[in-house]
Amino acid sequence: MSLFAGIDIGSLSTEAVIIDQQAAMVAAVILPTEAHSTKAAETALEAALEQAGARRPELARIVATGYGRVSVPFAHKAVTEITCHGAGAHHLFPGTGTVIDIGGQDSKVIRLGPGGKVVDFTMNDKCAAGTGRFLEVMAAKLGAGLDELGPLSRAARREVAISSVCTVFAESEVVSLVARNEPREDIIRGLHRAIVNRVWSMVRAVGVEGQVTMTGGVAKNSGVVELLEEKVGQPINVYREPQIVGALGAALLARDQARALG
Amino acid sequence: MTRKEYLQHQKTQRHRRVVGVLPALFPREILWAADAVPAEVWDPPLAVSRAGAHLQPYICSVVRQSLELILSGGADLVDALLFPHTCDSIQNMASVVHDYCGLDTPCLFFYHPKAPYTQHSRVYYRDQLQALLERLQELFGPAEPGALTAAVEMGQRMYRRLGEMYARRAGGNLGLGNEEFYRVLRRGEYLHPEDFIAELDQVLGRPAPAAAPPGPAVILSGVVPNPPGLLSQLDRLGVAVAHDDLLMGSRRIPSRLPAEGDPLDRLTESYFSLPPCSTRSNSLARRAAYLGQLVEQTGAAGVIFLIVKFCEPEYFDLPNLVEELKARGVPSLVLDTETNQPYDGRMATRVEAFIEMIG
Numbered sequence: 001m002s003l004f005a006g007i008d009i010g011s012l013s014t015e016a017v018i019i020d021q022q023a024a025m026v027a028a029v030i031l032p033t034e035a036h037s038t039k040a041a042e043t044a045l046e047a048a049l050e051q052a053g054a055r056r057p058e059l060a061r062i063v064a065t066g067y068g069r070v071s072v073p074f075a076h077k078a079v080t081e082i083t084c085h086g087a088g089a090h091h092l093f094p095g096t097g098t099v100i101d102i103g104g105q106d107s108k109v110i111r112l113g114p115g116g117k118v119v120d121f122t123m124n125d126k127c128a129a130g131t132g133r134f135l136e137v138m139a140a141k142l143g144a145g146l147d148e149l150g151p152l153s154r155a156a157r158r159e160v161a162i163s164s165v166c167t168v169f170a171e172s173e174v175v176s177l178v179a180r181n182e183p184r185e186d187i188i189r190g191l192h193r194a195i196v197n198r199v200w201s202m203v204r205a206v207g208v209e210g211q212v213t214m215t216g217g218v219a220k221n222s223g224v225v226e227l228l229e230e231k232v233g234q235p236i237n238v239y240r241e242p243q244i245v246g247a248l249g250a251a252l253l254a255r256d257q258a259r260a261l262g
Numbered sequence: 263m264t265r266k267e268y269l270q271h272q273k274t275q276r277h278r279r280v281v282g283v284l285p286a287l288f289p290r291e292i293l294w295a296a297d298a299v300p301a302e303v304w305d306p307p308l309a310v311s312r313a314g315a316h317l318q319p320y321i322c323s324v325v326r327q328s329l330e331l332i333l334s335g336g337a338d339l340v341d342a343l344l345f346p347h348t349c350d351s352i353q354n355m356a357s358v359v360h361d362y363c364g365l366d367t368p369c370l371f372f373y374h375p376k377a378p379y380t381q382h383s384r385v386y387y388r389d390q391l392q393a394l395l396e397r398l399q400e401l402f403g404p405a406e407p408g409a410l411t412a413a414v415e416m417g418q419r420m421y422r423r424l425g426e427m428y429a430r431r432a433g434g435n436l437g438l439g440n441e442e443f444y445r446v447l448r449r450g451e452y453l454h455p456e457d458f459i460a461e462l463d464q465v466l467g468r469p470a471p472a473a474a475p476p477g478p479a480v481i482l483s484g485v486v487p488n489p490p491g492l493l494s495q496l497d498r499l500g501v502a503v504a505h506d507d508l509l510m511g512s513r514r515i516p517s518r519l520p521a522e523g524d525p526l527d528r529l530t531e532s533y534f535s536l537p538p539c540s541t542r543s544n545s546l547a548r549r550a551a552y553l554g555q556l557v558e559q560t561g562a563a564g565v566i567f568l569i570v571k572f573c574e575p576e577y578f579d580l581p582n583l584v585e586e587l588k589a590r591g592v593p594s595l596v597l598d599t600e601t602n603q604p605y606d607g608r609m610a611t612r613v614e615a616f617i618e619m620i621g
Binding site: 067079080081082083106117118119120121123 | 593607608611612614615618619
């Protein structure tokens with residue numbers, strides 16, 4: 001049986017997905033990237049193979065993506081995460097016209113055309129403002145786990161205004177708000193609003209078409225998703241494990257490439 | 263030979279003067295006629311420490327680094343500095359250098375007319391050429407008889423070769439990758455035309471490539487082809503830059519090169535045949551039409567805008583150019599750059615994703 005693998009080496013986590021000829025997912029793993037991209041890719045792929053009960057020679061083709069894509073010597077091809085998230089989102093939600101991906105270090109908004117092909121995109125390329133790393137720092141400052149941020153935000157009774165998504169400036173603001181005994185829930189909702197406003201400016205630059213699908217680790221935060229849905233004015237598709245969408249897209253592209261090569 | 267060694271050699275062995283020139287449009291031929299070698303200053307590789315004291319934070323890195331070069335003594339070998347009136351920032355920098363920095367180096371200014379042009383623009387431009395030549399002669403002594411005509415003809419030989427290089431590249435018949443193309447082109451920023459023309463002849467003598475790069479072709483638009491990492495990435499991705507609309511590139515190649523007549527009239531005629539440019543205030547319609555024409559003629563699949571952060575002339579035009587291209591169905595990518603900025607992973611990802619999108 002021929003299998004196809006996609007590996008997404010992100011700044012915080014590395015995901016590996018293995019699919020079969022029918023694009024059925026037979027393995028999906030998420031591991032921390034830590035300090036070595038190649039090692040992270042190797043470890044994630046081995047874990048995925050073990051989960052699939054398969055061996056390396058059964059992999060007909062491997063595509064690497066994510067910022068560490070160039071450091072995967074055993075990959076047959078490297079493809080950007082923009083193309084891979086587009087392919088993955090289109091496969092999971094075929095009506096997707098817009099993908100919002102908020103990862104550990106960057107955010108992207110991707111417009112898809114027919115067949116899930118990328119027709120436009122934008123990404124923040126200057127700093128990690130308003131990304132997963134921003135939320136990590138704020139959660140630590142507020143003594144909350146990342147998993148708690150969504151429920152806490154949704155329990156807020158009001159919203160505190162946060163004027164910046166710069167991690168350094170926002171952290172100072174949060175310190176001031178904590179000093180004023182502002183409820184933690186209200187601060188978290190304010191932080192989520194700041195992220196959504198930042199992403200919304202990117203969404204407007206690209207435009208909303210069709211269904212909107214959110215990918216990347218921040219999509220697990222129901223507080224951010226809820227506020228984004230308010231902005232977009234429609235429900236947002238979120239896969240049960242949004243972090244693996246890029247790796248899934250890479251695996252799908254590996255399958256397509258293998259077919260094209262015969 | 264490094265740029266500095268070359269310029270030093272020109273002074274000591276060829277007894278020529280060296281004039282440091284700020285971007286971008288200036289009459290090279292006038293300097294050559296005065297037996298001076300222009301050394302253009304676009305993006306000196308320096309860490310900025312002194313220039314910040316004289317400039318606002320929103321001044322572009324081209325001006326910031328050029329001022330740093332001057333203040334740090336990097337331009338000590340030049341016999342004069344020439345400031346063309348390219349933008350407000352360069353104009354203000356000229357005042358800073360001339361009035362406040364206590365430099366002994368003579369500062370020259372060159373004011374070229376901005377669009378829309380009237381019947382007086384040509385007269386004005388010709389007067390400016392004459393004034394610059396006179397000022398150079400005051401500084402360096404009288405030009406040899408016939409030197410200006412010889413310089414104009416040398417300039418025309420250079421432009422013909424540059425035009426051929428661009429045309430052959432657009433047709434896929436030039437044996438140079440993207441990185442090498444701009445490395446050759448940028449040597450013209452400081453080589454004496456005799457040496458530069460010899461190098462261009464060498465390049466044009468190379469055999470055409472056996473096959474075109476496998477990827478899509480793109481057009482570059484903006485100021486300078488920086489960061490260099492972009493060009494090597496395009497080479498690696500098999501993407502050919504089919505043409506450019508760069509201020510240091512094709513925007514300085516005139517389409518009309520009059521064969522005879524008064525040399526200042528010939529230069530004037532050439533100036534008014536330059537491609538449209540933000541720094542000459544050409545209309546958006548002309549710029550959009552020009553870009554559209556480049557895309558159509560070369561079959562390029564997209565345009566990459568390389569905009570130096572805080573470059574006002576470029577940013578004024580950019581949103582409309584992007585919209586105009588979109589209306590024509592031409593995808594574009596805008597990269598905010600700073601001179602000497604490292605080509606980081608995020609920028610490389612954006613470029614690669616753009617190529618995947620248009621490929």
